[in-house]
Amino acid sequence: MSINPKIANFGEPETLPDESYDAIIIGGGIAGMQAALDLGDMGKRVIIVEKEPSIGGNMFKLSKTFPTMDCASCISTPKMAAATHHPNIKILTYSEVKGVEKEEDGSFKASIFEKPRYVESSACTACRQCEDACPVIVPSEYDLGLVGRKAIFVPFETGVPKIAVIDMENCVYCGACERVCPANSINFLQTPKWHTLRAKSVIVATGFQLFDAKRKTDYHFSEYPNVITSMQMERLLAPTRPTHAIVRPSDGKEPANIAYVLCVGSRDASLGNPYCSQVCCMYSIKQAQLLMGALPIADITIYYIDIRAYGKGFEEFYVQAKAMGVRFVKGKVAKIEQLENGNLVLHYEDIENGGKLTKTEHDLAVLSVGLLPNVCPPDLFKGQQLKVDSVGWVTSPDPNGAPMKTNIDGVFAAGTATGPKDIPDSVVEGSAACMNSIAYINTTTRKIPIKVARSGRRQTA
Numbered sequence: 001m002s003i004n005p006k007i008a009n010f011g012e013p014e015t016l017p018d019e020s021y022d023a024i025i026i027g028g029g030i031a032g033m034q035a036a037l038d039l040g041d042m043g044k045r046v047i048i049v050e051k052e053p054s055i056g057g058n059m060f061k062l063s064k065t066f067p068t069m070d071c072a073s074c075i076s077t078p079k080m081a082a083a084t085h086h087p088n089i090k091i092l093t094y095s096e097v098k099g100v101e102k103e104e105d106g107s108f109k110a111s112i113f114e115k116p117r118y119v120e121s122s123a124c125t126a127c128r129q130c131e132d133a134c135p136v137i138v139p140s141e142y143d144l145g146l147v148g149r150k151a152i153f154v155p156f157e158t159g160v161p162k163i164a165v166i167d168m169e170n171c172v173y174c175g176a177c178e179r180v181c182p183a184n185s186i187n188f189l190q191t192p193k194w195h196t197l198r199a200k201s202v203i204v205a206t207g208f209q210l211f212d213a214k215r216k217t218d219y220h221f222s223e224y225p226n227v228i229t230s231m232q233m234e235r236l237l238a239p240t241r242p243t244h245a246i247v248r249p250s251d252g253k254e255p256a257n258i259a260y261v262l263c264v265g266s267r268d269a270s271l272g273n274p275y276c277s278q279v280c281c282m283y284s285i286k287q288a289q290l291l292m293g294a295l296p297i298a299d300i301t302i303y304y305i306d307i308r309a310y311g312k313g314f315e316e317f318y319v320q321a322k323a324m325g326v327r328f329v330k331g332k333v334a335k336i337e338q339l340e341n342g343n344l345v346l347h348y349e350d351i352e353n354g355g356k357l358t359k360t361e362h363d364l365a366v367l368s369v370g371l372l373p374n375v376c377p378p379d380l381f382k383g384q385q386l387k388v389d390s391v392g393w394v395t396s397p398d399p400n401g402a403p404m405k406t407n408i409d410g411v412f413a414a415g416t417a418t419g420p421k422d423i424p425d426s427v428v429e430g431s432a433a434c435m436n437s438i439a440y441i442n443t444t445t446r447k448i449p450i451k452v453a454r455s456g457r458r459q460t461a
């Protein structure tokens with residue numbers, strides 16, 4: 001959910017006093033939250049810095065998770081709440097890390113820029129009366145443009161923190177929100193804030209962004225309304241979905257013959273991404289199974305190069321989809337054409353039938369887009385550049401022995417910041433980065449002095 005705030009130039013940024021922590025976690029997705037919760041439970045004081053108005057990352061947008069079919073928000077929402085209420089965790093949302101400097105003693109000093117929400121967080125009750133009054137409608141980032149949102153909006157129902165934010169890029173300064181807000185929360189005079197954070201370690205958990213499907217021009221995403229992305233389909237299938245039925249965008253009809261196109265923006269050197277995105281085969285199979293439940297008479301075809309069902313229970317999940325009637329066709333889709341009725345014709349090479357060039361009509365096409373890294377500014381760490389690979393994933397100098405380490409001592413990386421992966425692996429990496437961070441803190445900071453208590457028993461200070 002990247003909103004592009006135009007910051008109203010009403011005042012100078014406010015500079016806040018320095019704060020100290022054991023770890024700064026950059027990114028509040030599932031990997032960052034896991035690292036924070038583990039550190040917090042071990043008595044370490046941590047701060048999560050998240051650039052969006054709410055923590056949660058990409059997971060809260062998902063429907064269910066493969067291969068267990070657990071509800072994604074039923075897993076991520078309690079973690080978001082636990083992080084918020086944890087006595088050792090502070091969360092700074094809508095904030096960006098602008099620079100990190102390593103000090104002589106091995107600790108770090110970070111400059112954080114907190115963007116103004118133009119809504120007082122201590123007053124807003126998320127009643128959403130401002131949303132009803134606001135006349136401006138723009139595509140919703142949360143629902144990936146499937147529906148609209150207002151210029152003032154509460155990011156999503158389970159957002160943490162659940163506070164409205166004004167998107168100044170689209171605000172027309174009509175004042176309607178200010179007039180209706182029962183809590184007097186609107187404050188157009190709010191200014192940005194600079195925070196200086198001192199910490200003994202840093203964890204980079206900046207996650208992934210979706211491949212921009214528009215770059216695959218032969219598939220005409222954003223030109224043909226019935227070509228959608230897999231994340232849009234996640235939203236249509238999620239319990240928090242924007243519409244109560246699964247409908248195709250052009251005419252609101254229930255689709256009856258859906259195509260999945262795999263490896264869109266993955267394993268494609270011509271688009272600068274030679275990597276397999278690891279999750280697309282499995283999330284497409286998951287969505288196909290969910291669609292079979294939601295639209296029992298629909299035909300679903302998955303066009304693939306290879307099915308990479310590499311994890312525990314994945315092959316069985318794939319076999320189950322076939323048994324449910326999902327059709328798997330080995331063949332790379334070359335192009336998509338649109339017919340007058342909005343239906344789509346997919347042209348592909350049918351590998352299992354002698355490589356014959358074939359075309360098939362569908363009424364909805366879902367592009368299984370790949371994962372790309374979130375761009376970490378190359379000059380973020382002063383004096384020492386964080387090493388990333390040719391695509392931008394954070395690398396480790398010892399990928400087999402210490403995969404969470406980075407080239408900067410005391411800076412660790414976790415989750416999809418280091419490469420495409422699923423939720424369980426992101427959670428494991430969050431916990432691993434926590435342990436690495438504790439080991440670093442223990443070796444760089446002075447030993448805790450041992451005091452002898454009156455009883456004669458030893459206790460730590």
Ligand SMILES: Cc1cc2nc3c(=O)[nH]c(=O)nc-3n(C[C@H](O)[C@H](O)[C@H](O)COP(=O)(O)OP(=O)(O)OC[C@H]3O[C@@H](n4cnc5c(N)ncnc54)[C@H](O)[C@@H]3O)c2cc1C
Nearest residue numbers: 027029030031051057058065066206207208415416422423
């Ligand atoms: C369509 C789709 C379906 C999927 N389905 C499944 C599934 O069923 N099962 C499964 O296991 N996996 C699934 N996945 C993969 C899953 O989404 C990821 O494994 C998981 O979300 C990774 O979590 P993360 O914390 O590493 O990254 P993210 O969720 O991307 O979180 C990173 C966070 O960091 C923030 N951030 C980024 N840069 C900065 C910065 N500079 N400063 C501050 N904050 C920053 C971001 O705003 C974000 O909140 C799916 C993925 C897709 C695309």
Ligand code: SF4
Nearest residue numbers: 124125127128130181
């Ligand atoms: S800004 Fe005011 S009207 Fe809008 S959600 Fe918050 S309390 Fe309600």
Ligand code: SF4
Nearest residue numbers: 134171172174175177
């Ligand atoms: S002032 Fe801006 S945010 Fe408020 S109602 Fe008007 S357009 Fe919407």
